[in-house]
Amino acid sequence: MKRDKSQELFDEAKTLFPGGVNSPVRAFKSVSGPPLFIKEGKGSRFTDEDDNTYLDFCCSWGPLIMGHNNDKIREAITETVAKGTSFGTPTKLGNEIGKLIIENHRYLEKIRFVSSGTEAVMSAIRLARGYTGKNKIVKFEGCYHGHVDSLLVKAGSGLATFGESTSAGIPKSFIEETLVLSLNDLQGFQDLLEAQSDDIAAVIIEPIPANNGLLLQDQNYLVWLKTLCDKYGVLLIFDEVISGFRVGFEGASGYYTIEPDIITFGKIIGGGMPVGAYGGRTEIMSHVAPDGPVYQAGTLSANPVAMAAGIAVLKQLLEPGFYEKLEAKTKRFCDKIQSHIEIKGHKMHMVQIGSMFWFAISDKRIMSADQIDPKSMEVFKKMHHYLLENNVYLGPSGYEVGFVSAAHTETDLDEASVKICKAIDYAFA
Numbered sequence: 001m002k003r004d005k006s007q008e009l010f011d012e013a014k015t016l017f018p019g020g021v022n023s024p025v026r027a028f029k030s031v032s033g034p035p036l037f038i039k040e041g042k043g044s045r046f047t048d049e050d051d052n053t054y055l056d057f058c059c060s061w062g063p064l065i066m067g068h069n070n071d072k073i074r075e076a077i078t079e080t081v082a083k084g085t086s087f088g089t090p091t092k093l094g095n096e097i098g099k100l101i102i103e104n105h106r107y108l109e110k111i112r113f114v115s116s117g118t119e120a121v122m123s124a125i126r127l128a129r130g131y132t133g134k135n136k137i138v139k140f141e142g143c144y145h146g147h148v149d150s151l152l153v154k155a156g157s158g159l160a161t162f163g164e165s166t167s168a169g170i171p172k173s174f175i176e177e178t179l180v181l182s183l184n185d186l187q188g189f190q191d192l193l194e195a196q197s198d199d200i201a202a203v204i205i206e207p208i209p210a211n212n213g214l215l216l217q218d219q220n221y222l223v224w225l226k227t228l229c230d231k232y233g234v235l236l237i238f239d240e241v242i243s244g245f246r247v248g249f250e251g252a253s254g255y256y257t258i259e260p261d262i263i264t265f266g267k268i269i270g271g272g273m274p275v276g277a278y279g280g281r282t283e284i285m286s287h288v289a290p291d292g293p294v295y296q297a298g299t300l301s302a303n304p305v306a307m308a309a310g311i312a313v314l315k316q317l318l319e320p321g322f323y324e325k326l327e328a329k330t331k332r333f334c335d336k337i338q339s340h341i342e343i344k345g346h347k348m349h350m351v352q353i354g355s356m357f358w359f360a361i362s363d364k365r366i367m368s369a370d371q372i373d374p375k376s377m378e379v380f381k382k383m384h385h386y387l388l389e390n391n392v393y394l395g396p397s398g399y400e401v402g403f404v405s406a407a408h409t410e411t412d413l414d415e416a417s418v419k420i421c422k423a424i425d426y427a428f429a
C-alpha cells in the first residue's frame with residue numbers, strides 16, 4: 001500500500017510542529033510507518049492523501065458517534081456558520097443545547113460550556129476546591145483527564161499515594177496536591193479518606209476508564225466510592241469526556257445509576273467541534289462566576305457553530321432505540337472476534353461496553369493499569385500494521401480503545417471482524 005504522500009507531508013510537518021503533530025499520539029510512535037494524513041471521511045470510512053480508504057475505528061478518538069461527516073451535523077453547522085461564527089454574547093442555540101442536556105440527564109441541574117475536555121476537567125477541579133475550601137485531589141492510576149497540570153501525575157515508587165509528574169514543566173508543589181491510587185483498591189481508598197479527608201477536595205475518576213485500555217470497574221466499587229465521598233465530605237467528579245453520551249445519553253452516571261457531584265464532558269458533546277462542559281447540582285454550580293466566587297471564562301465558549309453541531313448530534317442520540325442498536329451491533333462484532341480467539345486459544349480477550357471495545361492482550365480480566373503487560377503491546381503493533389495494510393484503521397496504540405459509530409453497518413463490521421481475526425492470527429504467529 002502506498003503512503004508516499006502521507007510520508008511527504010509528515011516530513012514537512014516535522015519542520016512545523018513538535019514531532020510533526022499537534023497532539024502526541026497522532027505521531028504513530030507506538031506503531032510502524034508515518035501517520036496517515038486524512039483528507040476526508042464519510043460514514044464509517046475515511047480516505048488518506050494517497051487515496052487509500054479505511055474503515056475507521058478511532059472516530060477522531062471518540063467524538064464521532066454518528067460517523068464521519070454526518071448529514072444532520074454538517075447541515076446544522078453550515079446553516080449556522082452562514083450567520084456568523086461567534087458573537088461573544090449568549091445565543092438561543094446555547095439555551096437549546098442546555099435544555100436538551102439538562103432535561104434528559106437526571107443528575108444535571110446546571111451546566112457550563114467550555115472548549116475542550118481538558119478545560120472542563122481543569123474547571124471542575126477548581127470548582128471542587130472553591131466549593132469545599134480544600135486543596136488535594138485524588139486520582140487513579142490509568143485514568144486520563146486531559147493535560148491538566150495537577151493531573152499529569154502517576155503513582156511514584158514507594159508509598160502509592162505520593163505521585164510523580166508524567167510531564168516536565170509541572171512544579172513539585174502542584175504534584176503534592178494530587179494523591180494517586182490504584183483502581184479497584186477499596187481498602188486503599190478507605191484508608192486514604194480516613195487519614196486525609198480534611199485536606200481532600202475531590203476524587204476524580206473515569207467511571208469507565210478508557211484511556212489506558214478499557215479497565216471496566218465493578219458497579220459496587222463505584223457505588224462505594226460515592227458512599228465514602230459522601231461520608232467524608234469529599235466531592236466525587238466523574239470524568240465522562242469519553243463515556244458521556246457514549247454508553248447512553250446519561251453516560252456512565254446513568255449506566256451505573258450513581259450521582260457524582262460534578263460531571264465533565266467533551267468529545268461527543270460537540271458533534272466533532274471543540275466543545276467541553278461541566279455540570280452538576282445547582283447548589284454546587286452556583287459557586288461558578290458570575291453567581292459565585294470560582295472564576296472561569298472562555299472567549300469562544302458555547303460559540304453558536306459548536307452548539308449547533310452539539311444539538312444535531314444529541315438529537316440523534318435521543319431517538320428511541322439508538323443506544324440499544326449501537327450496543328447490539330458492537331457486541332455482535334466483538335463476540336465474533338472473541339469466539340475466534342477462543343477457538344485459536346490466543347492469549348487475549350475482547351473487552352466491550354456500549355460501543356467501545358479494547359483488545360486485552362491477556363487471558364485474565366484487567367482492572368487496573370499495572371495489570372497491563374507493556375510487552376503485550378508488541379502484539380498490538382503487529383495487528384495494527386496488518387490492519388492498516390488491509391484498510392482497517394485502529395487508534396495507533398494498544399492502550400487506546402476502539403469506537404463503533406452509528407454509521408458502521410453490519411456489513412462493515414463483518415468485513416472488519418474477518419480482517420481483525422486474521423490480524424490477530426498474524427500477530428500471534
Ligand SMILES: *Cc1c(COP(=O)(O)O)cnc(C)c1O
Nearest residue numbers: 116117118144145146241242266
Ligand atoms: C479526551 C479526554 C480528556 C481530554 O479532552 P481534550 O478535549 O482532549 O482536552 C479528558 N478526560 C478524558 C476521560 C478523556 O478521554
